[in-house]
Amino acid sequence: MATDPEGLWRVDRQIREAREAGELDNLPGEGQPLAGLDDPPDEMWWVKAKLRREYLSFVPDAIAIRRELEALLAALPGLPEAKARELLVALDARIRKMNAMVTSGPPTTVAPLDVETLLARSRK
Structure with missing residues (x-):
């Protein structure tokens, strides 16, 4: 990495310039402690944070199909x-x-459906 005439690394100079220009003011979370700093280590922390941030969820196929079956029944x-x-x-x-x-x-524990039996039960 190269230094400039003042002896600063390029990235340090960019940070200083951004700070002086006010580009680092009022950032989200400013003045707040870092979230999860005291939590136990978790290798999947970034995946969980991405899912939360993007309002996404992941359910394994076996569980998703069970839920779908329950809702349909x-x-x-x-x-x-x-x-x-x-x-x-x-x-x-x-x-x-x-x-x-x-x-x-x-693993999936959902057995194949007996369509006729399920239809008959739903009509009773």
Whole structure:
């Protein structure tokens, strides 16, 4: 790295110039302690921070499909039979595909659906 005539590293000079120009004033978090400084070490801290900052979430496929199944079963009684059948058949295809392949995260414990039995139960 090169120094300038004053003996400062280039980056130090850039920081000094930015400070003098006021470019470092009123930054978010100014005067606040660094978040997570006292937390135990976590290798995935940056991933978790990115997910929080971007309002994203990650749920493993096995859990996501379980949640989707629960939501669909709860909604079945209010759906027309043709729509319910369409949704059950589509979800069953995804469950069968997931059960046939290796996925990251927890294993899927969702069995293939018996569409006719589920439709009959939802109509009672």
